[in-house]
Amino acid sequence: MSSVDLSIVVPTYCEADNIENLVRAIGKALAHVSFSHEILVVDDDSPDGIVGVVERLSEEFPVRILVPRDRPRDLSLSVMDGIQAAASERVLVMDADLSHPPDCIPAMYQALEADPGVFVLGSRYVESGSFDRDWSLWRFFNSHIATLLTRPLVNCRDPMSGFFAFHRTRIEGVRLNPIGYKIGLELMVRGRFTGVREIPIRFQDRAIGESKMNFTQQVYFLRHLRRLYTARFGSLGEFINYGLVGASGFIVDLVFYFLFQWLGLSHQWARALSFWPAVSWNWQLNRAATFGERKRRPRARQWMEFVLTSLLGFTLNWGVYVTLTGRYPFFDDYRLLALVAGIGVASVFNFVMSSLYVYNEKRL
Ligand SMILES: Nc1nc2c(ncn2[C@@H]2O[C@H](COP(=O)(O)OP(=O)(O)O)[C@@H](O)[C@H]2O)c(=O)[nH]1
Numbered sequence: 001m002s003s004v005d006l007s008i009v010v011p012t013y014c015e016a017d018n019i020e021n022l023v024r025a026i027g028k029a030l031a032h033v034s035f036s037h038e039i040l041v042v043d044d045d046s047p048d049g050i051v052g053v054v055e056r057l058s059e060e061f062p063v064r065i066l067v068p069r070d071r072p073r074d075l076s077l078s079v080m081d082g083i084q085a086a087a088s089e090r091v092l093v094m095d096a097d098l099s100h101p102p103d104c105i106p107a108m109y110q111a112l113e114a115d116p117g118v119f120v121l122g123s124r125y126v127e128s129g130s131f132d133r134d135w136s137l138w139r140f141f142n143s144h145i146a147t148l149l150t151r152p153l154v155n156c157r158d159p160m161s162g163f164f165a166f167h168r169t170r171i172e173g174v175r176l177n178p179i180g181y182k183i184g185l186e187l188m189v190r191g192r193f194t195g196v197r198e199i200p201i202r203f204q205d206r207a208i209g210e211s212k213m214n215f216t217q218q219v220y221f222l223r224h225l226r227r228l229y230t231a232r233f234g235s236l237g238e239f240i241n242y243g244l245v246g247a248s249g250f251i252v253d254l255v256f257y258f259l260f261q262w263l264g265l266s267h268q269w270a271r272a273l274s275f276w277p278a279v280s281w282n283w284q285l286n287r288a289a290t291f292g293e294r295k296r297r298p299r300a301r302q303w304m305e306f307v308l309t310s311l312l313g314f315t316l317n318w319g320v321y322v323t324l325t326g327r328y329p330f331f332d333d334y335r336l337l338a339l340v341a342g343i344g345v346a347s348v349f350n351f352v353m354s355s356l357y358v359y360n361e362k363r364l
């Protein structure tokens with residue numbers, strides 16, 4: 001048994017200006033607690049001299065730094081390296097930018113002590129938890145949509161949090177497949193935890209340095225979600241993914257359907273034309289996320305095949321619409337129902353066709 005009670009893993013990239021404040025704040029927060037700790041900084045070879053800073057701090061605090069160089073730069077992989085190298089089986093992960101208040105560490109440790117089977121989460125959304133109101137609308141929106149998308153996977157309020165603690169034995173022998181930012185989500189979904197225990201935190205926006213969250217990370221997140229859905233729900237998961245992408249395409253479809261009519265086209269023409277921006281949108285999203293990891297064919301060929309299968313889907317979609325609205329006064333009164341019926345028929349067809357041909361996966 002290790003003599004350290006809690007290992008605090010801190011992934012860093014370009015955080016030399018934050019790390020000292022963080023280490024001091026942790027030291028202060030844990031000055032009078034009854035458990036011992038170590039801080040393990042996992043840095044992705046930042047060009048900012050953080051190694052020297054940590055070495056200096058290590059004369060005063062129980063802190064060490066790890067710089068894995070045998071893999072690409074990645075937050076999740078850094079956290080995994082830290083978890084593996086931790087001296088204690090009780091591991092807590094937090095950001096370096098002081099977003100996560102060290103004052104909450106004792107409460108998280110207690111929660112883990114009380115029930116070693118749980119995954120303890122520092123949560124922004126439970127009662128009395130909060131976050132800086134300075135968040136841009138974009139970030140706020142993003143965070144909420146992302147949270148919603150994880151609902152079927154985990155039962156907690158703040159699955160996107162990067163502030164968490166757990167017992168390492170709960171993930172031993174579990175096959176993890178992390179990518180990008182949401183390592184907490186990965187652990188929660190795949191680990192053998194008895195539940196999630198949320199501790200309210202006051203999230204602070206970083207004061208120094210820049211966020212490394214970017215568009216690529218968002219795409220990675222979609223891929224990550226796809227993996228988790230598939231792991232949890234099998235091919236139903238893939239269908240759910242496909243459905244979500246389809247739902248967003250439906251909105252594009254509606255916008256153009258009304259736009260073309262507003263521009264003076266007949267509803268049949270509007271229906272015929274709005275199909276294309278919608279289906280192209282879906283194609284792009286599916287390419288990026290749903291089928292993102294399958295073996296890709298050359299883009300031009302893939303697009304040709306896509307257009308061909310879409311032509312069939314389009315014929316069905318438009319055919320159902322025109323037939324229903326043309327033959328049945330009811331559907332002519334409620335054209336949206338005809339539109340939905342057309343999309344429904346074509347979607348099932350498209351899903352089957354794209355799975356089989358366009359994104360052709362060689363399952364060896
Ligand atoms: N080791 C490592 N740490 C990273 C990487 N990307 C981000 N981090 C760290 O992960 C934490 C959260 O990142 P941050 O940029 O603040 O993301 P945000 O809070 O979502 O804006 C910070 O401590 C970062 O330094 C990476 O690629 N490798």
Ligand SMILES: [Mg+2]
Pocket residue numbers: 095097099206211
């Ligand atoms: Mg941050």
